[in-house]
Amino acid sequence: MFSQAEENYIKAIYALDTKTKKGVSTNLIAEKMQTKASSVTDMLQKLSEKRLVIYKKYQGVQLSTKGKKIAASVVRKHRLWETFLVNKLNFSWDEVHDIAEQLEHIKSEKLIDELAVFLENPTHDPHGDPIPDKNGELPSIEKIILATLQVNESGICVGVQDSSSKFLQFLDKQGIALGQKITVIAKEPFDDSLTIKIENRELSISQKIAHNLYVQLK
Amino acid sequence: MFSQAEENYIKAIYALDTKTKKGVSTNLIAEKMQTKASSVTDMLQKLSEKRLVIYKKYQGVQLSTKGKKIAASVVRKHRLWETFLVNKLNFSWDEVHDIAEQLEHIKSEKLIDELAVFLENPTHDPHGDPIPDKNGELPSIEKIILATLQVNESGICVGVQDSSSKFLQFLDKQGIALGQKITVIAKEPFDDSLTIKIENRELSISQKIAHNLYVQLK
DNA sequence: TCTAATTTTTAGACAAGTCTAAAAATATTT
DNA sequence: AAATATTTTTAGACTTGTCTAAAAATTAGA
Numbered sequence A, B: 001m002f003s004q005a006e007e008n009y010i011k012a013i014y015a016l017d018t019k020t021k022k023g024v025s026t027n028l029i030a031e032k033m034q035t036k037a038s039s040v041t042d043m044l045q046k047l048s049e050k051r052l053v054i055y056k057k058y059q060g061v062q063l064s065t066k067g068k069k070i071a072a073s074v075v076r077k078h079r080l081w082e083t084f085l086v087n088k089l090n091f092s093w094d095e096v097h098d099i100a101e102q103l104e105h106i107k108s109e110k111l112i113d114e115l116a117v118f119l120e121n122p123t124h125d126p127h128g129d130p131i132p133d134k135n136g137e138l139p140s141i142e143k144i145i146l147a148t149l150q151v152n153e154s155g156i157c158v159g160v161q162d163s164s165s166k167f168l169q170f171l172d173k174q175g176i177a178l179g180q181k182i183t184v185i186a187k188e189p190f191d192d193s194l195t196i197k198i199e200n201r202e203l204s205i206s207q208k209i210a211h212n213l214y215v216q217l218k
Numbered sequence C: 001t002c003t004a005a006t007t008t009t010t011a012g013a014c015a016a017g018t019c020t021a022a023a024a025a026t027a028t029t030t
Numbered sequence D: 001a002a003a004t005a006t007t008t009t010t011a012g013a014c015t016t017g018t019c020t021a022a023a024a025a026t027t028a029g030a
Helices: A004-016 A026-033 A037-049 A065-087 A097-103 A109-118 A165-174 B004-016 B026-033 B037-049 B065-087 B097-103 B109-118 B165-174
Strands: A053-055 A061-063 A143-145 A154-160 A181-188 A193-198 A201-205 A213-217 B053-055 B061-063 B143-145 B154-160 B181-188 B193-198 B201-205 B213-217
Touching: A004 A026, A004 A037, A004 A061, A004 A065, A026 A037, A037 A053, A037 A061, A061 A065, A065 A097, A065 A109, A143 A154, A154 A165, B004 B026, B004 B037, B004 B061, B004 B065, B026 B037, B037 B053, B037 B061, B061 B065, B065 B097, B065 B109, B143 B154, B154 B165
Parallel strands: none
Antiparallel strands: A053 A061, A143 A213, A154 A181, A154 A213, A181 A193, A193 A201, B053 B061, B143 B213, B154 B181, B154 B213, B181 B193, B193 B201
């Protein structure tokens, strides 16, 4: 069994590991976890002894196979709990992260199995992020950044790149939600803003917004 | 905010505080929490500084008003989560304790409020134990130990005194469950065992069993 | 009531996880 | 390629919660 601290470090490495060969740097992890580099080094050495990460001094870390399994399991728990909070307890999508951060560390395999069944085995959480299955496999859908759509192209809004409360609340205010069809009406070259049609309304969104929304081509 | 350890000690004192004037002893708490008396003393001094307990060296402890509020809130969370596990996730009543021990420490007032609504504001958990309301008030029903019933008296089974897995599984095996009507057919003076009628079956139960079941008189 | 047994507290140590400050290694710049 | 800047690691300290062993207080017994 692993401590909450260990699980959190593993999750951070998992999130920062960008499939490139190179390991994740100590400072990156420290920033992500709001902690100090020296604390990270201590933990990396501990995780390395437990064979959860592959770590060479000064060379960054990567998750081992075992580490990846644990990371996927923690992410699975986190996203299932977020789904529970939104679908069953009437939370909005900008309120669930901190609570799921706590719930993800509850130890019980049966609890998570039953929760998944209760939620009807969701494949994506309320932010559109994929939920790993029991074996740690991610369901993959081809989603692209809204900003990359051409004029007259359209797609279904399926996720967010930035899942901060601020951004999610902004989307709520604009009436933008997952599942909606978005068509690009015009692109403004000057500031890269977009005019989009969504749910029969026309909306102008900034370049920044367009870079933080995912759509799935139809 | 309080640590899990602090909450656990407060909960233990709450459970052991038997309404008599006298404080709860260090050893009793140590036994309940499976820890050492010296650890208990350390924690009592800490809780005392935080004004959560009233503690005088060598004289035992009692919860302060603030301590009682916290205890009730932790118990409320525990019992609501047990109810969730049984009613929504298909757990049986002998499987939920350890998981609820973890879930009771999740920090979020809204989570508990919404959970209570989702469960339709239950007043009792799956073992028949009362769930404190938001203000820490316990719903009181007059329940008595089955063993105290006279021959020909009857009542509804509403709770258990011993909620260990072993006992609960025994009740399952015997087909005894909360909500069932129990009538005492006979009492055996030799060993204080009872013959009862329950759900149209006749059953002989030992003195020990009869002392661990609560019934409500009709 | 005075001694013996029991309970409780203190003192000091340990593990996990964090921090600061300093040292060591790596990366960058000229 | 040498000097400088940056990143990472080490060393030592601190907090929380635990333990063992010894001391102090209370309770029980003769």
